[in-house]
Amino acid sequence: MSDEKTVLISQQGAVRILTNSNPGARNAITPTLYAELSAALADAANDPEVGAVVFTGAGDFFCSGGDLNLLAKRRELPASERREKLEGLHDLIRDIRDFGKPVIAAVEGGAAGAGLSMALACDMLVSARDAFYTVAYVKVGLTPDGGATAFLAEFVSRQVLTEMCLTGDRMTAERLHALGAVNRLTDKGAALAEAIALAAKVADGPQRASARIKALCRQAHRATLEQQLEAEAVYMVESQADAEAAEGIDAFLGKRRADFAALRRKTKPDAS
Missing domain, CATH: 3.90.226.10 (2-enoyl-CoA Hydratase; Chain A, domain 1)
Incomplete structure (x- = not known):
């Protein structure tokens, strides 16, 4: 074999x-x-x-x-x-x-x-x-x-x-x-x-926000409006407190491209 x-x-x-x-x-x-x-x-x-x-x-x-x-x-x-x-x-x-x-x-x-x-x-x-x-x-x-x-x-x-x-x-x-x-x-x-x-x-996008977006899109076709509004509210509240949102908003206001990859590098565990 x-x-x-x-x-x-x-x-x-x-x-x-x-x-x-x-x-x-x-x-x-x-x-x-x-x-x-x-x-x-x-x-x-x-x-x-x-x-x-x-x-x-x-x-x-x-x-x-x-x-x-x-x-x-x-x-x-x-x-x-x-x-x-x-x-x-x-x-x-x-x-x-x-x-x-x-x-x-x-x-x-x-x-x-x-x-x-x-x-x-x-x-x-x-x-x-x-x-x-x-x-x-x-x-x-x-x-x-x-x-x-x-x-x-x-x-x-x-x-x-x-x-x-x-x-x-x-x-x-x-x-x-x-x-x-x-x-x-x-x-x-x-x-x-x-x-x-x-x-x-x-x-290149924000990975945690992208995961939340995936979850919303995955359930949208079978959820009621109230269920989807609730899910969107939960994820928006979480996202607003995330470092990805801080980077994205700061980049937009500063007229620069957001560097979400830099955030991922900061959280990458040491090879040791």
Whole structure:
């Protein structure tokens, strides 16, 4: 058994790039992906030099979803063990969705099944114009997992959601962009570079305020106005007392660019 890593890790400035590397199978999900990607996210969360994360797939495809050879073998397992293995995916989805720093998906080729779920779990999505997206499960007699129906329901009607899930038909990146799920469209082969540029833009921002903004945006579609007003009030009161606000306001009044990175360097623990 090779000890080659499934998740490749690189860095450009304040942007941590995590690459699902299984290109021979169009980056299908391997048994090691859950643990490796969750560990990589935890490391990025604790590193003050990381302001944002880009998640992508190696080669020319984002992720083709679960490995059907592995899924076929699960039929032989008791229901409790099948559930336990499925929770590995769901825990990863939660880790992506609840990550405290911005996460941007860079999609080339396509995202199918659980690959679609992982892309939509990210905060923003940059896609090549010719990429496709499919729920796919129905074609092999399975039902969606990984939060696919929850994420899709945030921006498509019940009728469109039902059609996608019952037919497994592909949806183009351009249609998802029109529906609001894709932030930016690029030419083929340019999604990663565009995602890194977008990540670099938000990575320079105030990290604690950004985490609060992420939380507000994550719950906004399902919260009532009163619930959202309460959450906004709590976070604004916290933010006003934060050193990030002191730096940001002082920079604005002084007609200079705020240096939030300097605040992060001050709080970085010693290497000792």
